Amino acid sequence: MNWLYYLAEANIYLGVFYLAYCLFLTKETYYQLTRAYLLFACVVSFILPVLQIGALKPVEAAVSTTINYAAPSDTAPDEFIQPIGPVHIKSPAIPHAIITQAVTTTPAVTTPKLAAVAVYHLTPQDYLMYAYLIGAGVVFLMLMIKLSALFKLIRNAKKVDKDNYKLVYLPETNAAFSFFNYLFIGANAHGADTIIRHELVHIRQKHSADIIFLELLKIVSWFNPFTYLLQNSLKTVHEYIADEQTAAYEADAIAYSSFLVSNAYGAGNSSITHSFFNYNLLKKRIIMLNQQRSGTLARLKYLVTIPICAILLCASTLAFSKTYALLDLDPAKVNPVTKTTSNKLTHSRPATIASAELPVAGEIKPSDTVGANTDKVVPIPVDETKPTTTDSPRVAIDATGHLILPAVNYSGYQLLDRHLYKNIHYSYGPDEKGGVVGVSFKLNNDRQITDLKIEQSAGDKLNALALDAFKSYKGVVNDDAGKTLKMAIYFFAGDYSIFREAPGNEVAYSGGLIITNYPHKFAVTSKGYEYDESSGGREPVFKVVIYDKNGGSKWYFSDSVTPADVLMLKDKYGYTFPTNSYLAMESITPGKGYGNYMISGLGVNxxxxxxxxxxxxxxxxxxxxxxxxxxxxxxxxxxxxxxxxxxxxxxxxxxxxxxxxxxxxxxxxxxxxxxxxxxxxxxxxxxxxxxxxxxxxxxxxxxxxxxxxxxxxxxxxxxxxxxxxxxxxxx
The missing domain is CATH 3.30.2420.10 (TonB)
Structure with a gap:
């Protein structure tokens, strides 16, 4: 329902701008400036919600939790996996953890999928949406009826082409009004020259375009009373403008005022036209026509627009937690937050360490189903000479039909990682193997990327893909300013042997990502928010980071959230903390170049x-x-x-x-x-x-x-x- 939140916010701002008009500008005689203000208010009210000042709302960095475990002494050998250590696992479903010697695991946290047999029930939000659409449809239909009636009138009436307009004669009526370059005047209207002069002001200044714009706005914001008030005010300002210029041709303003009074009995007309005979506006028009002109300093009142925009922009950032902001005028600086938990359980038996030639640690692909289980295979290499489970191994294909991706050291820089995943678009031919690109960079004082270098080359094509993505990242990296970091980008084309090409000293690298020829699938809540979640410890703290669609993020911890936070996470973001969790593991057979066995891990919540x-x-x-x-x-x-x-x-x-x-x-x-x-x-x-x-x-x-x-x-x-x-x- 993001569109509904956006619409509500925009209409609140429209109301604020109109109230400011009522307080400061209704008595001023700078009518063109007033017209510009009202039109500006209509436009900017719908722009401000998609802007934000991220610096007012600092983004918390990724929270990293480290848990070290050895197997309990009563664990049977065939129930326990002996992976290479250390292994860093990251996923929206499988949390960051280190597996050393025996096992280091942190249980997964999942979000349930929609069941195939799920029964759909209308929610209050659904009823609200349908009510909105019905209202918008009714207002749209009314506009179509008005336009149809006007076009029918134009088609059937007598028309005379003038220099810049068409004069339409209406028989047996004293009505007079204009619509774009059509000027309608009744055969019984008195003072035709004055009336035509007045209506030509509307035509020349395109006042009808303003009115049609407000009619379209009414379709979108039909529920907002300020929309109707603003349209009436704008039409009033149009009359002030036309009166002011028409009176300049008359002997004096009093004579023109007398003409208005003597002709204040014209027939009514459509709300989408400008009528000379408008009895409801007559008193206001005469008062403003004879009012003393506003002084030069009065123009400064129109500068009230600037503080209003600034205040509403700050309110848009601070008061509304939203995902529809498209432009951050001043991105937030990341405040690093780290929580570390160490809980080591002793083991009476020595751990078995497999061959160090096998790859380490990795990235787990989340599901592409909205609100679905986000667990994937956790491919932890095991001793090739002795399978650790008695079950027959399965082929290494995940639930989406793709090859399982082995683990690589995860960097922990969520915003940078997300940017790289979304901006590296990799495709390969049948004879391409893929490869590993090692990239180093330095963080400046603002913790932004500088001094990009290729530390390990995989050819011009892959080097360029990696460098271009790093160069386009304008955010901050959650690490110390002045620090030099290195990351490995694994371009996977189906050949697992590239994971034996660890770029130099693995410890010197901050982590890596696996890029495939299909898009990385991020975990998404049932309400459309991308997120990462993790947990750990003997009595773990479950934690989740929710990502705004504008790039911001915020962490929530199960041990510190308030009941209001829990309700908000469920109702607004579509997320619920699990109460229990564990990591289930099964052996599988990987693809070419990897070895005999990997481990399939599923976070079970x-x-x-x-x-x-x-x-x-x-x-x-x-x-x-x-x-x-x-x-x-x-x-x-x-x-x-x-x-x-x-x-x-x-x-x-x-x-x-x-x-x-x-x-x-x-x-x-x-x-x-x-x-x-x-x-x-x-x-x-x-x-x-x-x-x-x-x-x-x-x-x-x-x-x-x-x-x-x-x-x-x-x-x-x-x-x-x-x-x-x-x-x-x-x-």
């Missing part, structure tokens, strides 16, 4: 009401068994389970409310039924969605809105494999 996030979640998570047949067939599903909570908090009468398939139903009911604890919830019937996910093909079905009725306590998700670590949001 649950969204549960209290008090189901602790003991109940832990029990069902451990007891839930993924059906073997469906796992082999790469099927995922959702089962809605109903149960009763008695007066003592015990769960009973567990059954299927909505099926997800016979084997899924059996597994879900068995896991919930086996819970023998108590729940501090209201007695009565409740429902819970049990979500079966697959890390192997990155499948996480979405819970239908039709499931979420009275008694619904949320969704609990499990993949085909458990993890050594699960995380719950701090309470």
């Amino acid at each position: 649950s969204y549960l009401d209290e008090p189901y996030t602790k003991t109940f979640y832990d029990h069902v998570y451990n007891e839930l068994q993924y059906p073997e047949k469906e796992k082999a067939e790469l099927k995922a599903s959702v089962v809605l389970v109903k149960f009763n909570v008695d007066d003592k908090g015990a769960i009973n009468n567990v059954a299927v409310a909505k099926t997800g398939g016979a084997n899924f139903d059996e597994a879900a009911v068995a896991a919930v039924k086996s819970f023998d604890g108590t729940i501090s919830d209201d007695a009565g019937q409740h429902t819970i969605a049990i979500v079966f996910c697959l890390a192997q093909n990155q499948s996480r079905p979405t819970v239908s809105d039709s499931f979420k009725k009275a008694g619904y306590v949320g969704e609990l998700a499990r993949a085909e494999k458990k993890s050594p670590f699960t995380f719950s949001k701090k309470q």
